[in-house]
Amino acid sequence: MPELPEVETVCRTLRPRLVGRTVTGVRLLRPFVANCAPAEFAERVGGRRVEGVRRRGKYIVIELGASPGRPPDDLIFHLMMAGRLGHRPPGAAPPDPVEAKHTHAVFTLDDRSELAWADLRHFGRIHLVPRHQPEAIPPGLAALGPEPLAAGFTAARLASILRRRRAPLKLVLLDQAAVAGLGNIYADESLHRAGLHPLRPACSLDPGEVRALHRSLRAALREAIASGGTTLRTYVDGEGRRGAFQARLRVYGRTGKRCARPGCEGTVERVRVGGRSTHFCPLCQPPRTAVRNSR
DNA sequence: CTCCTTCCCTGGGAGC
DNA sequence: TGCTCCCAGGGAAGGA
Numbered sequence: 541m542p543e544l545p546e547v548e549t550v551c552r553t554l555r556p557r558l559v560g561r562t563v564t565g566v567r568l569l570r571p572f573v574a575n576c577a578p579a580e581f582a583e584r585v586g587g588r589r590v591e592g593v594r595r596r597g598k599y600i601v602i603e604l605g606a607s608p609g610r611p612p613d614d615l616i617f618h619l620m621m622a623g624r625l626g627h628r629p630p631g632a633a634p635p636d637p638v639e640a641k642h643t644h645a646v647f648t649l650d651d652r653s654e655l656a657w658a659d660l661r662h663f664g665r666i667h668l669v670p671r672h673q674p675e676a677i678p679p680g681l682a683a684l685g686p687e688p689l690a691a692g693f694t695a696a697r698l699a700s701i702l703r704r705r706r707a708p709l710k711l712v713l714l715d716q717a718a719v720a721g722l723g724n725i726y727a728d729e730s731l732h733r734a735g736l737h738p739l740r741p742a743c744s745l746d747p748g749e750v751r752a753l754h755r756s757l758r759a760a761l762r763e764a765i766a767s768g769g770t771t772l773r774t775y776v777d778g779e780g781r782r783g784a785f786q787a788r789l790r791v792y793g794r795t796g797k798r799c800a801r802p803g804c805e806g807t808v809e810r811v812r813v814g815g816r817s818t819h820f821c822p823l824c825q826p827p828r829t830a831v832r833n834s835r
Numbered sequence: 836c837t838c839c840t841t842c843c844c845t846g847g848g849a850g851c
Numbered sequence: 852t853g854c855t856c857c858c859a860g861g862g863a864a865g866g867a
Contacts, residue, residue, distance in 0.1 A: 621844095621860050621861070659844095661843090661859090661860090663843065680861085707837080716861080773847090814838095814839080815860085816861095817858090
């Protein structure tokens with residue numbers, strides 16, 4: 541599932557292929573543009589130069605430069621669970637059956653290569669919004685919380701977010717308005733690394749636990765990016781490569797297996813939290829912090 | 836404001 | 852072999 545590390549990897553692989561290129565053609569095979577009609581979409585994107593490719597939360601933002609009579613636009617993609625945004629060399633066929641069947645939009649570039657949008661589940665969406673027009677930004681993007689890998693995301697910042705919420709930790713980590721970019725995989729992995737039970741009320745953490753969670757989620761995200769993301773089913777990066785982090789998952793998708801922490805005898809359990817499967821080790825992540833021997 | 840539920844969509848696996 | 856059922860899950864919307 542594309543979460544922050546996967547979306548970041550897609551952006552990094554697409555950036556050198558797209559920036560500086562001009563879009564010469566737009567083919568919309570299915571009308572999955574959320575906020576404008578196909579004809580208007582093609583007219584507004586065609587002929588534009590790509591000025592940048594950036595990530596915000598789980599969104600990919602392709603910045604289209606101004607052209608005569610047209611102010612700059614942002615072309616915004618959300619991959620949801622099964623979306624792919626990939627670069628294909630000139631004349632290349634869809635690289636696998638999934639893309640052959642579920643490619644919904646193709647952008648041709650001035651070097652005759654293509655940017656293809658595919659989505660097996662048809663959940664993903666494209667938005668085209670004027671660069672500086674806040675009311676046109678998709679609500680989920682407008683309401684995003686802080687980037688967890690940004691320099692300004694300190695343990696103190698995380699503490700102030702958790703302090704105000706009584707909901708289970710797992711739900712707060714999944715809330716994109718609290719912290720941007722975590723999904724089911726990295727929420728579970730972060731909580732396991734921090735030794736925190738997913739049902740603990742967010743506001744119940746002491747300062748040491750907040751610091752542990754802050755360290756853990758940043759470490760998990762950084763390591764996943766370094767591995768090119770997690771491929772469980774359909775995820776590939778902008779050049780069609782699978783991620784490698786699935787081999788390093790400690791609890792996610794490992795229900796009934798031995799906890800991955802060396803020496804731990806625990807067995808990974810699964811519970812549902814807010815309708816989401818949640819994986820944890822009952823020994824590493826006790827319901828309440830064990831009482832420490834003081835002095 | 837916070838929290839909770841429902842819906843969207845397809846493929847793949849389990850079970851019969 | 853083929854059928855049904857259920858699950859995966861992020862975000863939007865609506866209600867309490």
